[in-house]
Amino acid sequence: MYKFLTTFLPKPLANIAMALWYFLLIIMNLYCGIAFAQGTFQYVGW
């Protein structure tokens, strides 16, 4: 993904975009994890 971003963005901007992307994923995971722990949604899987 970083390589893809650097094809059209300068490196500093690509770095910021990657940091934002990871931040978004972490926040989303935390949100899902907390919702799961509170029983808001059922985990469907193994």
Add this chain to the structure above:
Amino acid sequence: MRLLIEAILFAIPMILLAWTLPKKYVLLSQIIITALFIAYQSPLSFAILGTITFGNYYLLHKAVLRKSIKFVISLGILVLLIVSAKILFTIHDHWIIPLGMSYYIFRNIHYTIESYNGRIQNESLLFYLAYNFFLPVLIIGPINRYPEFIRDWQRRRVNSEYFSLGFQRILYGFSKIMIIGSYILSLKLSAIISNIDESKHWLKVYLETITVVLNAYFQFAGYSDIAIGISLLLGFRVMENFNFPFLASNMQEFWSKYHMSLTSFCRDYIYTPLASYFRRPMLGVFITMIIIALWHEITLPFLIWGSLQAFGIYLAFIFKDTPTSLVSKNLGRVFVFNYFCLSCVIIDYELAEALDIYKTLFFIN
């Protein structure tokens, strides 16, 4: 999920020790922590894995027998173990198969065959134990290979690239399991599907079918990502398990991108010997796909599922000389996706329910 969280909790001290202890103690620490994890989860699984590991090592390297006899006994026992375990745990459906057994039996079969072929150079018990008691891949794979495992160990050094890649893979793995699989597909999309009007029953059934298969895929791919990520944090590059399988344009390509560690194992140790012995590639494909299916579960639905996969590969084989264009490639992708999703109905649902779904999807009254 509880098992995954506990595996990660055991992996944390393993990673810390891996980079702080002197190198000669690292493998030992990994073996001990993995053994503690298995014993904590299921003492019976620990006893079985320990017996298989020590028994197989003793037979292959210490027993005073001819090499071919050792090979036949070892392979025979391992195959018998996996087949009998699968049959027993299918008959008694309240029994739980020992933790990771399907995977470590395959790892041991790989070790036995490679040892017989003389491709295993390092026959140390410590390495063999470390290979069998390697926590990240223990529960659901990937089925890593012994020579690569030893090579990674020998080349191992503090590597920032492995570290960042490892954390990235773990984050992606959790995202696949939690965000895509559990939240988007199982919660949000399922709610949308259940609100679809009954007059559009076909669409509802079709979307439900797809959701179940996609959820299973993202769960599995997520677990594999986490296993690969933890392995990278320990300094080992484990083989990939998925390579965008739903972008494949035929079933042959699909099966070279889906659960790759299992399919490459079956290609090397089942398909290639069979196809070269019988000189009939399709017979090899058929038997291999049946074995892959029965490896999951020895039941009639899985037998049918395996046959359907073999038939899909047969179709790819028939049309392999057809000129490909962008349109045909994309049509192939649509076909592969639908073929695989529809074939999975038979294993995802009870037989009667699966038949009802097929009747709805194919407009059979």
